[in-house]
Amino acid sequence: MAGTESEPTGARDASLPARAKIAVTAGKVAAAVSRKAGRGSGSVIGGKVALRLDPDLLATLADHLDVVLVSATNGKTTTTRLIAEALRAAGPVVSNALGANMPAGITSALAGGSEARFGVIEVDEKYLAGVARDTRPKAIALLNLSRDQLDRAAETRMMAEKWREGLQDTEAVVIANADDPLVTWAASSCKKVVWVAAGQAWKEDAWSCPACGGVMQRPGDDWFCQECGFRRPNPHWALQGTHVIDPQRGAWPIQLQLPGRANLANATSSAAVAAVFGVSPQVALERMRGVSAVAGRYDVVQYQGRDIRLLLAKNPAGWLETFSLIDGPPTPVVLSVNALDADGTDTSWLWDVDYERLAGHPVFVLGQRKLDLAVRLEVAGLQFHVVDSLEQAVRMAPPGRIEAIANYTAFQQLRKVVAG
């Protein structure tokens, strides 16, 4: 959100080389035209125009910044926000806070022209190696890797392999989740790694050793391969209950407004990143407390006189974490699933999600693929209602705050509906 988070100052633009300056200006014009045309913030189109004029623009823009890259299958938007808040303790921050996480969107965010010291950048998994090469980051946070959009995505393990190859020469401090074997594999060829025991509830993508293909042994929280010896590294930082444990064994309470175990994990990784820049866990966590919703996620909204909490879950790992944070029965739950291009057009993943966990909740099902969900829930032995709209679900739901869980485009649609 370059336009709102870091207003153009002009001072920064003046220091750019002529070619970069022209590119930034052209990008801003394109973005403004796109905004006028009612096509969103225009950040992506602006970035595309600018990058076409100056392919080195991203590198030029990043040159002035202490760059932090954040990548993962899940939690990267939230963690980017938490790190940005923490680092504001040490200086101004520019960030692609709305999640435009491919090179064009990132370029546009950085071209905001701020006098920021830090660039905190969410990066799509597929582009991480390239963006890391261009922006020469000081720190890279790697949170997790799991299956997502299988109809078009590369294999999950291949993604770890790409990260490993692309990051092996990086000078950045890599902050990596030691509880995710795929992330560990990706990070373990880097020079400087800070291992974080951030947890990973979803295990189904890492039963075979990323190094040798052997069957992974996973007793408790530990993991190792008996065949080649690849194993969980000793973490420097850890999430323990609701505390961050720092490398000196100091324990810091995490008090977030954001719910759920996954966000405690995101906060732990964020504290480890902040420490790279001299921001203490105490200060970092204090600042993270201010975050209440991220791009509408976790937002509690009023609709038809009812409170609804909006939760985004895009893939099996995300649904698993989401089920662990919702209020228990008899809290009503609305589920909405689409299979548009942005969601992935294959709905088979619904069968990797343990909907059995919703037993006891009144469940309402909507979205483009509500019938896929209905069969899934029927086989899970649940009671549920298939409805045509959120309005209908809300009318039928028993009293109490409603938890609404949706995948990507279904979530955007729910936000639009509740916004009226």
Place this chain on the structure above:
Amino acid sequence: MSESSLRVVWVYPDLLSTYGDRGNALVVERRARQRHLNVTRIDVRSDQSVPTSGDIYLIGGGEDRPQRLAAERLRNDTGLVRAAENGAIILGVCAGFQILGHEFVNDLGQREPGLGLLDVWTTRGEGERCVGDVLADVDPQLGLPQLTGFENHQGVTHLGQGVKPLARVTAGRGNGTGDGTEGAWRDTVFGTYLHGPVLARNPAVADMLLKLALDVNALPPADTTWYDALRAERIAATTRPA
């Protein structure tokens, strides 16, 4: 089958469960329980031996390297081959279908031997990956309604004399050979490219596996309201002109 319980063996979920394959196991279990049958599901990890005493074996889809590892381990283990010799009922999907054949092309670009339980062999397609919804008319001998499912594969599977095509596509690519065939079968061994998962989209196939396992011609009715609604919606979406 054993007297007490129907044994459903899910082969190598650690390697071959990438496309919602757990759904096939869940649907078979559910359709059996709705008929008040005792069911035991046995999930066999790839460092365990495959029991030979199962009634129904399910082997799912996976990515290229796990597929090679699964083929290696299944050849060494021999449990599934021996079960097949005893007349076990086997359903292989996508990568699992390819493994049931004579050979496929592995992640290293080499020809990898399969189990030879179906007279098929798989080469790598030159064209675009086959991705999308599929509709197919099933071999009339099986007496099943039209199949619906989702395919996502690069392999092209050629059928020998020892098998029949499971179905003929009316939408989608199926085996990728250009002749419209989809999947293959002989006796009680079935292979298909369809996931979705295939048994959730086609409960009649799940019921066929149960009938074969119980050696009966009919089962007590079990509700299919939501399956029918999903099938109608998918069939309409797939036949609608783009």
